[in-house]
Amino acid sequence: MSIQHKDIAAIRQDYVLGSLSESDVDRDPVHQFKKWFDEAIHSEVIEPNAMVLSTVSSHQLPSSRVVLLKDIVAEGLVFFTNYESRKGEDMKANPHVALLFFWPELQRQVRIEGVIDFVSEADSDEYFQSRPKASRIGALASPQSHEIPNRNFLENRVEELENQYNGNDAVPRPSHWGGYLLKPIYFEFWQGRASRLHDRMVYKKVSDSWKITRIAP
Numbered sequence: 001m002s003i004q005h006k007d008i009a010a011i012r013q014d015y016v017l018g019s020l021s022e023s024d025v026d027r028d029p030v031h032q033f034k035k036w037f038d039e040a041i042h043s044e045v046i047e048p049n050a051m052v053l054s055t056v057s058s059h060q061l062p063s064s065r066v067v068l069l070k071d072i073v074a075e076g077l078v079f080f081t082n083y084e085s086r087k088g089e090d091m092k093a094n095p096h097v098a099l100l101f102f103w104p105e106l107q108r109q110v111r112i113e114g115v116i117d118f119v120s121e122a123d124s125d126e127y128f129q130s131r132p133k134a135s136r137i138g139a140l141a142s143p144q145s146h147e148i149p150n151r152n153f154l155e156n157r158v159e160e161l162e163n164q165y166n167g168n169d170a171v172p173r174p175s176h177w178g179g180y181l182l183k184p185i186y187f188e189f190w191q192g193r194a195s196r197l198h199d200r201m202v203y204k205k206v207s208d209s210w211k212i213t214r215i216a217p
Helices: 029-042 086-093 121-130 133-141 151-164
Strands: 050-056 062-068 071-073 076-082 096-103 108-118 177-191 199-206 209-214
Touching: 029 071, 029 096, 029 108, 029 177, 050 086, 062 076, 062 086, 076 086, 076 121, 121 133, 121 177, 133 151
Parallel strands: none
Antiparallel strands: 050 062, 050 096, 071 076, 076 177, 096 108, 108 177, 177 199, 199 209
């Protein structure tokens, strides 16, 4: 195969902003993740909580999309979505998922693998009511990932709900919408280094503890 788009092939960036050693990392990967996440916020990374969620369907077909992290707890990472969406159906069929954070401003990635569980209904209700009213109406209006006839279908549904809840801020959480908790079994903290000799520190869950190793770039 000859390279047709030499301008694409020539795109490259050397990574020189930082390093990561065994002595740098916390023994607990969730604490290490919080540390890096805070640094991403303080460095004004654009949407530091944006993460790629990868799932596998009941037919063994992989799928990825960007979702937003909404909480970090001792047990893992929390996000919210429509249970009846494609990702929701995938996670129902196969609870093993992967997350990827990429913070180019810091030349860092974090890869996380684990098993999905549901957030409690009370926590889902609390987060849902914290969202702007327009976002709550949007969650009610959208049959996420399902085919719709046109844009007007969605806009008309939003208008109907805006009229229904006009003057009433108590938009209820739909039963098909709520939170997921990723319980991690694997973390990789990736720090870009010069000449593609990146630092990669891996945590693997072994019983109730974490084994930390370095892997080659």
